[in-house]
Amino acid sequence: MDSTTTSANLEIKQQKIVIENNYGEKLVGLLHETGSKEIVIVCHGFHFTKEYSMMVDFCSALEKHGISSFRFDFSGNGESEGLPQRAFRKEIDDLKAVIQHFTQANRVVSAIIGHSKGGTVVVLYASLYQDIRTVISVSGRYNMHSGLEDRLGKNYMERAKKEGFIDIKSKKGQALYRVTEESLMEWMNTNMHEACLKVDQDCRVLTVHGSVDEVIPVEDASEFAKIVPNHELRILEGANHDYTNKRDKLASVILPLIVANMHRL
Known part of the structure; x- marks a missing residue:
């Protein structure tokens, strides 16, 4: 069922979409449709779903800039089929299936964003594939x-x-x-050092981490910065793993990179 809202005089349609992964499992996601050709894919963390408030906040912030986005449940999570995975390979495959779906629909996936485990997934994806130019890892893990x-x-x-x-x-x-x-x-x-070395020079990677993250040490963010070739590191002072009371600041760090790189597409 679709629902329609208005944001900054822009009509936004939210539509549930089901995408089949390479394992024959149905991945369920919600498309925030603004009418833009470009679209941003948003990935949740471990033991979370597309309905986690941070995923919703990301998509809402993108809507205000007229950017379409898609938040979905990895296999074994939320409404998607399959068993939950502790490791990464399956989720990388899920993300690939989602990107292929929108590419085949003549959309341009301008960026991928992930939080926590999702933040690590998007970096690992960029180490294996060269089809995404902007990767944003929010509180991703480096030391496994x-x-x-x-x-x-x-x-x-x-x-x-x-x-x-x-x-x-x-x-x-x-x-x-x-x-x-x-x-x-x-x-x-999973060797993040080797993975980071394989990220293409033309792929712009932004790592954001809270200075008081109680789940993944802020030191992990510094390790990404040492290795990824085309990288920017932003540490948000006073932010925890869920960015409690820091969501607006988080959005203000992420959005300029997405908007700027869209203009270069």
Whole structure:
């Protein structure tokens, strides 16, 4: 079902779109249609969905500049089919399927934005493909080994090898998600240093990170800046992982790059 709103005298249509990935799974997303030929793809983080408020805020900010955007659920999340993945390969494939869908529809994907795990996914995508000129990673992870024990518990590797998986539960004992041995190994073997070296010189990469991020250390952002060839680093003082009370500032950092690069297309 479509809903129509008006932003700065511009008619915005929000339309649910279903895209099939290479695994035959249906990916569900919401297109914020302004009528622009260019479109920005917005990627959520781990254990989030397209409905996370930051994803909605990104799209709303783009609407005000007349830029269409698409936020979608990675496979195994939200309304999309499949099993949730701890690792990256599947989500990179999902993103590729989404980009191909809009390219085949004669749209220009002018930028990809990702938050948290999604921020790492968009950089990994740029290391494998050269079809996107603007990549924005918000609070993406560089060091794949940091914080694993905090999230998975002690002796996580031994437990994963013994059982084949680790079930992560809430403090109340409710099952949140399952980490398989295979996805854990893929996660740990993801080499961001090598990936960053493969990002094309013509691809403009912006890394944004909060100075008080409690989930992914701000030091990870500095590592991206050391390696990615065409890179800009912005640290938002006082911002946490969710950019609480800093969303307007976050938008003011991201939007100028997208708008400027659209004018160059």
